[in-house]
Amino acid sequence: MNLVSRIRNQRQSLGRALRACVLALALPFAAFPLAQAQTMPPGAKQPSDFPRAKLTAGMYVIDAAVAANDADREQGLMYRTKLGANEGMLFVFNENAVHCFWMKNTLIPLSIAFIRADGTVTDIDEMQAETENNHCPRNNGVYALEMSKGWFTAKGIKPGMQIKGLPQPQ
Template identity: 80%
Template sequence: MRIFLRSLIARLALAAVLPVAAVSFALAGAGNAEAQQMPPGAKQPSEFPRVKLTVGMFVVDAAVAANDPDREQGLMYRTQLAPNEGMLFVFNENAVHCFWMKNTLIPLSIAFIRADGTITDVDEMQAETTNNHCPRNNGVYALEMSKGWFQSKGIKPGMKIQGLPQPQ
């Protein structure tokens, strides 16, 4: 009887542990969901160069997309951004640069910026859409942040962004 009870207790303990282990395994995999969603050849978020920008009294930690492949990928496939994290797009020409949100999983706000750092336009963009978002003015930079970031910080056209890298 004692052996039977030990065996029964061992089986019950194992039955209690297996679901916990399965949930733990599933949760551990969820932490890598962003990496798993990136298609082969896509740049991981940590692989983009970064720059600290100042907008009013706020500091932005921005990944920099300054070449065609990086600008094409942008924030595609990302599932989240830190509170003051964004992506700065740097262009080699002063022009109207339009954006869309194909394969971009999170809604974003975008500020279009002149070479001198002046914000010319701010727009809100819905996730996974192909609507064009174009500024009314020429510019050299665009800064994408989580949707509503500029409005919540009181950042508007006419304000300047400091710390912008020079276009190449």
């Protein structure tokens, strides 16, 4: 075998090995979106299945999914991989109390505002994804509003401000 033939064979072998490596590295990433879609357990509510409310915080309009029963509040934003720019979830409770939250199975970092029955924001907290730390307000409230992490700060929303358009607890 002459030198040119050996070089050609080595190039072909190297090309096959390189393609195999690229394929081996790419396959796990190709399956990633499918794996994300499968993280929603059977029976979990799809984001579009929650009732919606249009809320306002200052000049900002919020598109909020509403979790007003035990099952919806328990699921909350679990398993979601993204939120729209002014999208969030409003938790409505039937009692004025301290309602604590955690981020188990919640894949995106969130900010949470705790709100009294009259719409006044009492506390705002930042929450890391997939943690089990308790996030509890210092004050009693009837609502909690979760938004993408940093949303309240970016919009200048602070304790003492009002959220309008809140549905009545049942």
